[in-house]
Amino acid sequence: MLIYGAGGHAKVVASILSACEERVVGLFDDDWQNVIWPDQCILHGYDPLIMPIEKLIIAIGGNQARRQVAEKVVHSFGLAIHPTALVDRSVRVGTGVVIVHNTVVQAGGRIGDHVIINTAAIVDHECILGNFAHIGPGATICGGVRVGECSLVGAGSVVLPGVSIGKECIIGAGSVVTRNVPDYAKVAGNPARNID
Template sequence: MKNKLLIIGASGHGKVVADIALEMNKWEKVYFLDDNEKMKSSLGIEVIGKVDKAFAHLNDCDIFVGIGNNAIRGRIQEKLEEEGASIPILIHPDAVIGEQVELAAGTVVMAGVIINCCTKIGKGCIINTGSTIDHDNLIEDYVHISPGAHLAGTVKVGEGSWLGVGSIVSNNVNITSRCQVGAGAVVVRDITEVGIYVGVPARRV
C-alpha cells in the first residue's frame, strides 16, 4: 500500500469512491484523473491529468478505477493489472462485512452495505449504497450491485452483470454474465440467457 491514491474518473461514481477513500483515512493524498479537460477538481480534490497518466504513477500511487460502466472499468483495470499497478479495496467504515468474506482488488463497498459470511466477491465490483448480500454468494468480476439491491443466500452473479436499484434475487439463483436486471425487479429463477430482465417476477425483454 502506498501513501497516495489516484482515482480514475472524477464524475458521480468517482466522487463517491473518493469520499469513501477519505473516510478510510489511509492515504495522505488523493487525486483524480479524468479525460474531461475542463474538470480541474471534483469534491475539492485536484484532477491532475488524463486517464493515461495513470501509468506514470505506478510506483508512487495506489490506483483505483472509479468508473461506473462495468465494461470500461474492467478494461482499464485489466490494463493496470498487466502493468503491475497496486489496486486497493475500498470499504466504507459503515459497511458490515461477515466472517470469511473474500473481496478482490478494485472492488468498492459503500455505506450501509451488509455482506454476510462465506461470500466471495470478485475484482472491480461495485457494491453500492445500502445493498445486502447474504451468505455463500459468488459475485464474479466487474459486477455492479446497485443501491438497495438485496441478494438472498447462495446466489451467483456472473461477470459484468448489473443489478438495478432495489432489485431482489431469491436464494439459490444463478444469473449469467453480462445481464442487466432492472430497478425493482425480482429474480426468482435462474437467468441463463444474456439480456435485460424487468418486472415481478423478472422476465427478459
Template sequence: MLLYGAGGHAGVIAGIARDCGKTIKALFDDDLQKTEVAGIPVTGSYNTGLFVNEPIIIAIGNNLIRRRISSQITHCFVSLIHPSALVDKTVTIGTGTVIVHGSIIQANSQIGNHVIVNTGASIDHDCKIADYVHIAPGVILCGNVCIGESSLIGAGSCIAPNITIGKNCIVGAGSIVTKAVPEGAVVRGSSSKVIRISAL
C-alpha cells in the first residue's frame, strides 16, 4: 500500500499498516526535505504512475489538507483499522478512513470517508461522523452524536448524547459539549462556549 504524507501522523499509520500485515511500497510528500518516516524512505512528490494497483491512504492529520489532496489522487483509497480497535459489526466505515489503536466504535454508527478516529477514542451507538472529520485521542462521543464534515474534535473532549456539531468546527481539547454547535464555530471549555465562527 501507499501513504501520502510524511509527518508524525504518517508514522502512526505506518505502524497500523505493519500491525495489519501491510507493506508500505511508497511514501509520498511534497516537502522534499523529508527523507524518511518510521524507517520508510520518502519517495518524493505524489506520482500517479507509480504502483498504480496499490491502494493509498492520505496520512495527514489536518482535515482541510486531507480533503484538498483527496481530489488529486488517482490511486484507489483504502481504510485501516488497528487490530486493537473494537468496532461493532453493524458499524459502516467509508474509504480512506483510519481507526487508530484502542478506539471503540459502537453499534449502528456511521463513519465517513477520510476520517481519523485517533488513539483511544470512544464513539457510542448511532453516531454519524461525516467525511474528513478528525476525532482526536481520548475523545468520548456519547450516543447519537452527529459530527459535520471537516470538523475537529480536540483531544479528551466529551460530547453529550444527541448533540449535533456542524461542518468545519473546532472543539478545543478537553471541552464538554452539551448543546448544538453551529457550522464554522470554534468552541472551548466545560461550557462549550463559542469563541468565534469562521467564514465557510
C-alpha cells in the first residue's frame, strides 16, 4: 500500500495497515526530502508512475487538503480499517476510507469516499457520512445522522439522533449538537451554537 502524507495521521494509517498485515511500500509527500520515516519504503513527491498498480491511502487529516490531493491522484484508492474496529457488514464503505482503532459503525450506514472515523468514535445505525468528512476521536454520532461533505465533527462531540450537518461545517470539540447545522457553519458548545 502507498501512503500520501507523512504527518501524525500518516503514522496512524501506517499503524492500521501494519495491524492488517499490509506493508507500506511507498510514501508520497510534497516535502518528501525532509521526511523522517521509521520504516523502509520509497519516499518521493507524488508521481503516478511510481508503483502505479499499488493502492493508495491519503493520510491527511484536514478535509480540504485531503480533497485537493484526491483530485490529482491517479492511483486507485485502498481502505485502512483497523482490526479492532467493529463495522457492521451492512455498512456501505466508500473508497480511501480510514477507520481507526476501537471505532464502532452500526448497521445500515453509508460512509462516503475518503472519510476518516477516528479513534474510538461511534457512528450509530443508518448514518450517512459524506465524502471527505472527519469524525473526531471519541465522537458519538447517534442514529440517522447525516454529515455533509468535508465536515468535521470534533473530538468528544455528540450529535443527537436524526440531526443533519451540512457540508464544510466545523463542530467544535466536546459539542452537543441538538439541531440541524447549515452548510459552512461553525458551531460549538452544549447545546452547540453558531460561533462565526
